[in-house]
Amino acid sequence: MKFRKILFGNDWISPFLKKYRSGFVLAIFLGTVTVAMAGLLMFSSGYVISKSATKPENILMIYVPVLFVRIFGIGRPVMHYVERLTSHNWILRITSLLRKKLYLQLEKTAISLAERYRLGDLLGVLNEDIGNLQDLFLRTLFPVLIAGTLSLALVISSGFFSLWLAFGLAIFLGLLLVVLPIISLKFTVKLDKELKTYRNQLFSHLTDDILGLQDWVLSGRKTDFLTAYRGPELSARKIQAKLLAFGRRRNLFLQVLYGALVIYLMIWSSGALNTGDAPNYIAAVSLAAFPLFDAFSPLSDAIVETQRYGDSVNRLNALPDQDEAVRTQEISDTDLSIKNLSFAFEKDQKIFDQFNLEIKTGEHLAILGRSGVGKSTLAGLIRGDLIAQEGSITFGTVEPAKATNVEAKIGVINQSPYLFATTLRSNLTLAKLQATDEEIWAALELVGLKKMVESLPLKLLEPVDEAGERFSGGERQRLALARILLSDVDVVILDEPTVSLDPITENQLLTLFFERLHDKTIIFITHHLLGVHQMDRVLFLEKGKIKFDGKPAVLLESNPVFKQLYQLDLGK
Template structure:
């Protein structure tokens, strides 16, 4: 509990929405209290009718008012319950929607940071598990606890007004029911729930790794290991959850015993105070029966407390999901048509003081329409260079200029200035048209079909049964690697940004397909400024400038033909690449 309080004191993911939607929150709690009041009042009036009818009233009118009230409270209970559910779920869905949108913006804003510091399974766990836990925090803990405490307070005040000593007794029983047992429950069950959450988080990470590497498991003949691998963790999780269920059953039984003590105490109280006359005796059953529906308001409090460690872990993970603060300069505007030059000026970059310098005094200038290929062994900073150009990373010294403006001051214009095509362009499980239109959501069907024709997919698509409405399937599995790259290229053509960054887009393709695809790229992007990261010299004759990086330094650079004529190392690499 102390950890949860400290966590909430510094929370930025839960508390803001308590204030933002406070009117809906108040209505949810108000209808929740009315539901409990109607339930108790229904039993109260029913008990009164039973007692009063047992005295054989000479006229039905003597109990008519109670009959009407019974009907009213009988209708009021489900109506208020429905309104409470409607408002509380509306509140929770609004909050969850805001949380998901906020999570997306946080991830999208600094994707490079999260890719470096978080595994894919962690992000999936937050999306699928943690936000769901926060939803339950309100529905299963916050709302029931507040409603239960308000109802308990009203009951104690009401009974205490008859007899302060009995009020103190009920206060003690209520303390045990809605404070002491929930606190004991969260301390006993909390560690177990936290352990279950840790296992669940690990399963998300393992599942992601297993699914992404499923083909390798099958190829290696270890598909049974693939199936068996998560079973120990799942067995451990099931055993722990079974212990939680047994504990919950025991705890709820104890709560019912305590509640029975309340009912017995109320029977004693009514016999001491409501048996002085027949008129008073008519209320004995009414008071005793009225207490029973309130168990629905009190018992869920302990269940909600049990899950506080889950919520605490989810809140902690979300609050930890914060990138290193970046101070961007005042944002400026630049029309894509006004782009003239990309300058990389004396760049130096390292991830931290303990890491080697990846980029050292890198200088290059590309005018509009010029193409540059960057080569080098793995780990030499080629992809880091693209992240610097995009503004995902900030160099320790130097700057990237688009015309005369630092790229960090153009982050709001990034989608209009830069297109990116990497080795695994993601295609969504929707139609070809929708996948291509992601480059420009305002594009017409005719424009989408035109760029697909340019990338030489028209004949293939029109031979399919559903033509342009063909679903590409998950990750584009409906098409080959080269076809997926062409669909991604069509997306870039539709986006029509002046600067295109190619991050090894043809890796894994056979040489003939790779050469054809590269020729298509550079033909269709002839008027674009291109920075092309590649691992070998296939298609290198298509660029204006070649830069070789080795341990952050430029080993050699120049035009491909000049390097071939005058640089023995380049000539050797080129001829080895050609076989």
């Protein structure tokens, strides 16, 4: 991917470069001044050393050069510190905005992404790509532009003294700034792509395998697990060894080339500066070149890494685009209307085709269907997490994807409600940040957990283990219900909330859900019929269409398919 395209052919970097260009230019200027001061420090030091060696008759003859040594000696670290503050403040501000943008895109399309990407791939995006964009500025953009600005200044300023000096510097700096980085890029681009492919595979496979580690152990295939991982790991190490070997050879050549530059400056200065006080400048000119090595040495690595940054930009650009300012309306009427809806993750595989559905405020609806028919997808569409390609979904006249108060109106209890590694109180107040202790205890009593929480040593301040492992599945579902009760939403989506529980606990929880949420609109997504007799309507999905829709008692009497499903569910 071309460097220009990485910077300007995307929606993740160029907008911020334009918006915050003043801070960017200031960081480049300060970086250039920092390197220039390092060179001037060595120049002044070289002159003082050379002049002192000639035994000057008066110490005042070297007073001014010594003063310059002090000025540049203090100025260089001060400018370096200011440059670091400026550049890192700038990049941290940009990174914060990038992370916000990424979160908004993932938050809006979480269900879609979960359907289309493996967990390891999503973690790869979150873990690596924003960090790569940060490195793009700190390790590539800043060094390249500082070195380029410095090179231009050196060639122009040296031209005032000698055209031959300017010509020689242009050749050496061209090799350091352009030729060597391009050669490095050409040599490493293929190996770097292969290494990234192996690393991405390892990251995704290892994530998936660790999540399924229990199955590997129980099946007695621990050796297969290790073998499957070690093969790609060994291949990745071999490629990495080749890259490291090339890096060592390139760095050796770079040092030789830089040594040749110093020798060229010594030869030029000894020939051009050979009268009066001029010989003292030979050491000054030669030593001034050494700090420049720090400015040019990272360039080859910086240019090589652009390929990695390009992959990150491509992945981020591939995420579904969501305009964070699109939510401008508020839901007030919770009558749900779905008209002529068509939706597909892939163009040729429609999940819904001209789908229609009406749900009145306060109605309790059960949605049945085989696995993969689109029940959870429909829930995502209703909440605005997914956007239909055709048709409309509205609460009253407002589309959920354009509403600012979706979270305040629609709550979800899914199969595995998540508890964070913080206090029990913090987990519950996710639904209502200003909730009082009295409100929390009231919600816990409604879901039957008040006595259990009161028995804990720290009660509401009791730490919750990661993912809530200290609580049973039924307790986690009750805590999720407590969140919903605290949030006081109008519409509750129950997305197979009891699928992993035993029948007794499942029945108890469903009864509790329907009792506590009786005044809410309930959309109950399930794969079997336990609890559906408490619903106002039962709807069965098949191939993106509604196969039947009606009251449970009526369907049991008049619909043979529903009757058969009911009998199978009861084990008859």
